[in-house]
Amino acid sequence: MSEAPNPDTVGGLTRRDAVKAFGATLGAAAFARALAPLSEWKDGMDFDSFVQKHYKELGPNDMDVVLRRLEKSTKEEYGADVEIRDIKPLDGVQYGYALNLSTCIGCRKCAEACHIENNHDRATGGSYIRVLEMKQGSIDLEHGDSTYEHPVPQPNRYYMPVQCQQCDNPPCVHVCPVQATWKEKDGIVVIDYNWCIGCRYCEAACPYHARRFNWAKPEIPAEEVNPVQAYLSNRIRPQGVVEKCHFCLHRTREGKQPACLEACPTGARVFGNLLDPNSDIRKVLATKRVFVLKEELGTRPRFFYFFDK
Amino acid sequence: MPSLLIKTFCFLVACALASACNNKEFEVGEDVESPTPLFGTKILLPSGLGEVNTSMTNARGEVVGVRCSTCHSMELGGDVPARKAEELKDFHKDMKFNHGTLDCQSCHNPKDRDTLRLANGDSLAFADTMQLCAQCHGPQMRNYNDGSHGGMNGYWDLSKGPRVRNSCMHCHDVHNPAFPIASPVFAPRDRFLTSEKETHHE
Amino acid sequence: MPRTQHSLTYPQFLLHALRSATDGSKFFYAWMTFLTALVLVGANAWAHQVNNGMALTGMSDQVSWGLYISNFTFLVGLAAGAVMMVIPAYLFDDHEMHDVVILGELLAVAALVMCIMFVVADLGRPDRVWHMIPGIGRFNWPISMLTWDVLVLNGYLIINAHVAGYLLYTRFIGKKPNPKWYLPFVFLSIAWAVSIHTVTAFLYSGLGGRPFWNTAILAPRFLASAFVSGPAFVIVSLQIIRRMTGLKFGDGPMMTLLKIMRVTVVLNLFMLAAEVFTQFYTGGAHVTSAQYLYFGLHGKHALVPWIWTAIFLNVTAAIMLMTPKAKTNMAWLNTACVMTFIGVWIEKGMGLIIPGFIPSTLHELVEYVPTLLEWKVMVGIWAAGILIYTLLLKAATPILTDKARAHQADED
Numbered sequence: 055m056s057e058a059p060n061p062d063t064v065g066g067l068t069r070r071d072a073v074k075a076f077g078a079t080l081g082a083a084a085f086a087r088a089l090a091p092l093s094e095w096k097d098g099m100d101f102d103s104f105v106q107k108h109y110k111e112l113g114p115n116d117m118d119v120v121l122r123r124l125e126k127s128t129k130e131e132y133g134a135d136v137e138i139r140d141i142k143p144l145d146g147v148q149y150g151y152a153l154n155l156s157t158c159i160g161c162r163k164c165a166e167a168c169h170i171e172n173n174h175d176r177a178t179g180g181s182y183i184r185v186l187e188m189k190q191g192s193i194d195l196e197h198g199d200s201t202y203e204h205p206v207p208q209p210n211r212y213y214m215p216v217q218c219q220q221c222d223n224p225p226c227v228h229v230c231p232v233q234a235t236w237k238e239k240d241g242i243v244v245i246d247y248n249w250c251i252g253c254r255y256c257e258a259a260c261p262y263h264a265r266r267f268n269w270a271k272p273e274i275p276a277e278e279v280n281p282v283q284a285y286l287s288n289r290i291r292p293q294g295v296v297e298k299c300h301f302c303l304h305r306t307r308e309g310k311q312p313a314c315l316e317a318c319p320t321g322a323r324v325f326g327n328l329l330d331p332n333s334d335i336r337k338v339l340a341t342k343r344v345f346v347l348k349e350e351l352g353t354r355p356r357f358f359y360f361f362d363k
Numbered sequence: 364m365p366s367l368l369i370k371t372f373c374f375l376v377a378c379a380l381a382s383a384c385n386n387k388e389f390e391v392g393e394d395v396e397s398p399t400p401l402f403g404t405k406i407l408l409p410s411g412l413g414e415v416n417t418s419m420t421n422a423r424g425e426v427v428g429v430r431c432s433t434c435h436s437m438e439l440g441g442d443v444p445a446r447k448a449e450e451l452k453d454f455h456k457d458m459k460f461n462h463g464t465l466d467c468q469s470c471h472n473p474k475d476r477d478t479l480r481l482a483n484g485d486s487l488a489f490a491d492t493m494q495l496c497a498q499c500h501g502p503q504m505r506n507y508n509d510g511s512h513g514g515m516n517g518y519w520d521l522s523k524g525p526r527v528r529n530s531c532m533h534c535h536d537v538h539n540p541a542f543p544i545a546s547p548v549f550a551p552r553d554r555f556l557t558s559e560k561e562t563h564h565e
Numbered sequence: 566m567p568r569t570q571h572s573l574t575y576p577q578f579l580l581h582a583l584r585s586a587t588d589g590s591k592f593f594y595a596w597m598t599f600l601t602a603l604v605l606v607g608a609n610a611w612a613h614q615v616n617n618g619m620a621l622t623g624m625s626d627q628v629s630w631g632l633y634i635s636n637f638t639f640l641v642g643l644a645a646g647a648v649m650m651v652i653p654a655y656l657f658d659d660h661e662m663h664d665v666v667i668l669g670e671l672l673a674v675a676a677l678v679m680c681i682m683f684v685v686a687d688l689g690r691p692d693r694v695w696h697m698i699p700g701i702g703r704f705n706w707p708i709s710m711l712t713w714d715v716l717v718l719n720g721y722l723i724i725n726a727h728v729a730g731y732l733l734y735t736r737f738i739g740k741k742p743n744p745k746w747y748l749p750f751v752f753l754s755i756a757w758a759v760s761i762h763t764v765t766a767f768l769y770s771g772l773g774g775r776p777f778w779n780t781a782i783l784a785p786r787f788l789a790s791a792f793v794s795g796p797a798f799v800i801v802s803l804q805i806i807r808r809m810t811g812l813k814f815g816d817g818p819m820m821t822l823l824k825i826m827r828v829t830v831v832l833n834l835f836m837l838a839a840e841v842f843t844q845f846y847t848g849g850a851h852v853t854s855a856q857y858l859y860f861g862l863h864g865k866h867a868l869v870p871w872i873w874t875a876i877f878l879n880v881t882a883a884i885m886l887m888t889p890k891a892k893t894n895m896a897w898l899n900t901a902c903v904m905t906f907i908g909v910w911i912e913k914g915m916g917l918i919i920p921g922f923i924p925s926t927l928h929e930l931v932e933y934v935p936t937l938l939e940w941k942v943m944v945g946i947w948a949a950g951i952l953i954y955t956l957l958l959k960a961a962t963p964i965l966t967d968k969a970r971a972h973q974a975d976e977d
Contacts, residue, residue, distance in 0.1 A: 090612065259772050261926050318514050362502065556625070556627065
């Protein structure tokens with residue numbers, strides 16, 4: 055179908071086309087303007103961070119490069135000199151943790167120690183440990199209260215700290231779409247904070263409220279930063295990723311006790327190697343009546359609770 | 364057409380089975396030989412054992428304590444040694460005593476005030492007070508030795524580093540041993556987590 | 566018959582799409598500008614969220630999924646609901662439906678794009694989306710149900726886009742479509758539609774730590790509500806399309822969808838009743854979330870008005886749809902459709918996703934109220950989806966009314 059040349063066109067373009075082009079340009083500009091806040095977000099947006107491979111695919115040299123880069127950015131963002139290491143699991147070690155419910159007084163010193171050791175955001179007072187005040191005679195968490203502020207211990211109450219159970223059948227590991235979390239060979243379930251996409255499916259899957267999300271960038275004054283850090287544990291986590299208790303692997307993989315255990319004034323916490331028949335944890339398992347939380351879910355935790363009597 | 368559907372179905376079933384098999388059980392592994400402890404466990408003792416504090420301080424600002432025999436060698440206690448805290452009228456008045464049905468002579472040696480004594484009459488140095496605790500509180504002592512009572516600083520792996528522990532007396536006042544009530548560290552400050560009110564339900 | 570030169574006609578097809586997307590009445594321009602404005606508001610809100618963190622939302626460690634995932638879940642259902650047009654058209658030879666089934670497929674495309682946008686909006690690190698790409702990133706398939714969801718949703722998008730695109734293109738160039746290029750995909754899409762919502766349900770129902778979701782009936786419930794919301798939307802939108810475009814079709818497709826809805830609304834309510842009975846009769850741990858949802862718990866009752874509104878809307882709509890008036894009175898039918906659409910949206914989102922988190926796994930009662938930012942992002946994504954659907958319809962209807970045709974090189 056041929057048409058007579060239209061006097062309103064310029065080189066085949068109609069006036070309508072020109073208006074459309076103008077509108078499109080305006081729209082594109084408005085869109086760019088709308089997305090302007092994105093340009094302020096620089097966290098991990100340099101090329102090296104963007105393309106960094108998964109932890110399991112980093113060779114020793116790659117890992118060194120990553121660690122130095124992270125130390126440098128910690129210095130820039132927080133003003134703190136830190137040393138981040140990649141500490142591998144020990145051979146012949148499977149960690150277990152036990153908690154004496156007869157001795158725990160609910161002081162929350164363990165939660166505080168975790169807060170300090172693991173460089174948690176100061177404003178929200180985060181900690182991987184949550185202490186529940188339970189009614190005597192029931193282990194139903196429905197009757198637990200984590201918000202108590204009264205002096206402890208109260209009569210007819212017992213106290214149950216809950217943290218990541220480092221399950222042998224971990225639901226969080228199963229659901230992660232990108233394998234950002236996995237169980238290491240010594241039993242600790244870890245997260246690669248630089249691989250996590252922040253979908254929070256693991257947080258939905260965990261039956262123990264062990265996983266936490268960085269809703270904002272953690273804020274810690276430089277002088278309060280714990281400079282002894284590890285890649286998979288207590289380095290300062292970026293915004294938008296999930297984190298959780300890692301049994302202080304930067305300490306325990308060197309034979310030290312986790313920070314929460316050291317802080318406990320009554321000694322209700324027992325930690326050690328499940329494979330060593332003479333370890334403290336094995337003695338607890340052999341002599342005490344231990345139970346685990348939500349056993350019916352089949353998660354097979356590494357965290358055991360017991361009463362003295 | 365139907366063959367494509369059947370093939371797709373079989374593929375999906377195979378995948379489901381694969382996922383079930385992939386879900387391998389985490390193998391905890393065999394027991395290992397217990398590592399030789401190369402480091403020891405140090406048990407701290409509190410200051411002031413076997414001493415009574417005076418109101419004086421020394422040049423370093425520390426409270427001066429006197430050994431029991433300082434006064435007791437002068438037989439200030441009278442002819443019959445006190446058995447109950449209520450009998451103490453002039454000295455040791457500010458001491459709080461609440462240790463079950465024990466009386467003073469259960470642990471203190473009236474013949475040698477600088478030592479304690481066990482139930483069979485054997486003398487015990489003040490530095491060995493923990494043994495006296497263990498005499499009656501065997502379960503707690505066994506727990507303590509097994510690492511499930513009393514806490515520690517240091518290493519879980521004694522082949523890599525030492526341990527430091529408190530004695531019983533650090534936490535438990537021997538005359539009033541009930542663990543003191545204290546204020547806890549602040550509650551979680553999660554966004555939107557408010558304090559639960561005690562309400563009646565079901 | 567001159568051989569079709571696809572290298573010439575396909576660009577024409579695309580150009581037609583572009584032209585028709587930007588040509589229209591003043592009303593069309595106003596509509597598109599309005600939608601674009603909403604999209605920009607949403608995009609800006611999302612940019613703030615990425616920059617300052619998801620602390621700008623109302624989510625918490627206790628309720629870690631909120632408005633975005635609720636809408637995502639609902640929209641997967643809407644996309645699956647399009648299959649309720651495909652089944653009559655292709656399996657039962659409903660010829661009237663066959664003429665309009667493509668509108669359902671285009672709806673599925675728009676809905677799926679919205680689903681993907683909601684998922685990306687919910688990610689803490691959208692810059693790391695590439696971590697999910699198999700081969701380049703690490704794709705935890707087949708264990709993670711989220712990976713299944715990624716596969717089935719994208720697959721369904723491709724299937725529907727292909728079928729609709731193929732049929733539109735062949736019509737555009739005036740050729741009879743070759744059955745082997747679209748019929749297998751149509752039949753695949755029927756099974757696939759069921760799979761997308763089943764997989765989405767499995768995301769939730771497999772979590773042992775969430776007793777409110779850990780029930781076998783969750784997947785059937787999802788499907789039933791999808792087959793309510795999909796047809797409801799299509800019934801109303803078909804009438805709008807018939808009025809606004811030159812597309813001519815009778816009431817047949819709407820009546821077929823009404824017949825389907827008469828079954829699915831009842832099924833949906835029945836399964837809800839079955840869930841409610843099991844929860845409340847047994848009591849114990851499984852009832853606390855349901856208790857919170859329907860009656861409030863420990864003084865917290867933010868969701869109670871929502872769920873009862875949803876129940877009222879769904880029950881009333883069900884009754885309205887069962888009456889003979891639904892067949893004859895379009896206003897009656899449309900009201901019922903709108904009511905049940907909203908009812909299912911509430912019931913899926915606030916009635917299913919949020920209560921799963923309340924109380925938390927440690928029985929902390931933390932409520933969730935979306936912030937203005939979340940509403941903005943939600944509105945922005947819905948506007949984007951409607952915008953995409955409008956554009957698709959705008960491109961498709963001239964082809965379907967045979968007004969747009971390719972120019973062959975040796976034709977004149």
